[in-house]
Amino acid sequence: MGLPQILIDFKTKADSVIKRSERGIVALILKDNTGTFDNKVYTSESEIVTSHWTATNKDYISKAFMGNPSRVIVERIGTTDTYTAALGRLKNKVFNYLAIPGIITADVATIVTWIKEQRDTNKKTFKAVLPNANSNYEGVVSFCTAGIKVGNKTYTEMEYTARIAGILAGLPLSQSSTYFVLTDVESITESVTPDADIDAGKLILVNDGSKIKIGRGVNSLTTITDIKGESFKKIKIVEAIDLIRDDIRSTFENNYVGKVANSYDNRILFIAAVNRYFKDLESQGVLYDKFDNKADIDITAQTEWLKLTTVIDDWSETDIKQAATGSNLFVMAQVKIQDAIEDLTFKIYM
Numbered sequence: 001m002g003l004p005q006i007l008i009d010f011k012t013k014a015d016s017v018i019k020r021s022e023r024g025i026v027a028l029i030l031k032d033n034t035g036t037f038d039n040k041v042y043t044s045e046s047e048i049v050t051s052h053w054t055a056t057n058k059d060y061i062s063k064a065f066m067g068n069p070s071r072v073i074v075e076r077i078g079t080t081d082t083y084t085a086a087l088g089r090l091k092n093k094v095f096n097y098l099a100i101p102g103i104i105t106a107d108v109a110t111i112v113t114w115i116k117e118q119r120d121t122n123k124k125t126f127k128a129v130l131p132n133a134n135s136n137y138e139g140v141v142s143f144c145t146a147g148i149k150v151g152n153k154t155y156t157e158m159e160y161t162a163r164i165a166g167i168l169a170g171l172p173l174s175q176s177s178t179y180f181v182l183t184d185v186e187s188i189t190e191s192v193t194p195d196a197d198i199d200a201g202k203l204i205l206v207n208d209g210s211k212i213k214i215g216r217g218v219n220s221l222t223t224i225t226d227i228k229g230e231s232f233k234k235i236k237i238v239e240a241i242d243l244i245r246d247d248i249r250s251t252f253e254n255n256y257v258g259k260v261a262n263s264y265d266n267r268i269l270f271i272a273a274v275n276r277y278f279k280d281l282e283s284q285g286v287l288y289d290k291f292d293n294k295a296d297i298d299i300t301a302q303t304e305w306l307k308l309t310t311v312i313d314d315w316s317e318t319d320i321k322q323a324a325t326g327s328n329l330f331v332m333a334q335v336k337i338q339d340a341i342e343d344l345t346f347k348i349y350m
Contacts, residue, residue: 009255010273013247014280017173021243023070024096024169028162029086030057031079031102039089043071060101060162066184067166083107087114091122096239097141098128099165103158108133115139123249125242127219129165129203131157135220136201138232141168142220144202147189164203167214168235173243173286176236176340177217185212201233216342231337240286240337248274256329264322267329271295278335288336295333297321302330
């Protein structure tokens with residue numbers, strides 16, 4: 001395997017990044033005794049067989065499709081079952097947003113814990129839309145608007161999570177969910193403190209006097225650290241980070257793992273390919289083109305690894321970079337995700 005193939009793979013991924021991001025996948029877990037199957041995968045609403053679901057659950061699936069995701073994975077469990085079996089099936093599948101519109105408050109923490117485990121330990125890029133999930137975590141969207149009137153039905157925040165998950169999965173990286181208009185909604189129970197709610201990591205709907213829309217596209221993260229800055233609060237930014245991580249990981253696994261010697265030259269070739277991918281993402285508007293988006297050997301991590309077996313006190317940075325690292329490839333990158341325009345400061349002087 002040489003550099004050209006990995007460049008082609010990265011180029012293909014970069015060129016299709018916007019299209020892929022607007023055709024995300026929704027996963028639903030529904031409690032239903034109508035059918036005997038474990039799961040169904042739908043690519044359009046027309047594929048839903050009415051006799052397979054209760055009217056309520058069929059409506060949830062339809063709500064997810066309103067956001068135009070590429071497909072909806074539905075995991076069915078019995079009405080008295082726990083979520084364990086469904087989560088076990090989902091962990092080996094590919095999806096972007098999970099919603100459980102029939103969930104009760106007592107089970108929300110269980111799903112939050114599962115999402116954290118999948119993202120932090122198993123390196124999956126799953127996210128969940130959950131009702132009133134005060135989780136302080138970028139992988140969980142806490143939806144907190146009730147009294148959502150659509151036609152003759154009024155939805156709770158739990159029930160409407162399927163619709164929100166469909167919206168988030170269907171939006172391209174070039175757009176934010178901030179001020180996304182929900183044309184199906186006639187009225188809501190309005191927040192009396194919308195700014196405070198958003199600051200508290202709540203995704204809410206607002207009424208601007210003529211239409212109902214998403215107030216601001218935020219996840220539940222509220223605590224800022226050196227590793228997770230202010231931008232990690234935004235759904236759009238986290239979605240871009242997740243997609244980039246998936247692209248780099250899958251390309252590395254497909255083209256490097258077990259196929260390429262871990263020489264210094266091959267490490268540099270891989271990093272060069274990643275940096276070319278970053279440049280292509282700049283041209284697609286995913287990365288900010290005035291920032292030096294760049295990957296390089298992670299000197300700190302490589303140094304710490306070498307210290308476990310070798311005395312390197314008198315080694316130069318070049319020595320450390322070129323040292324043999326077994327099967328390990330230590331890489332770090334600094335990038336800036338291109339945000340969407342959401343705020344305006346406009347001064348008029350007279």
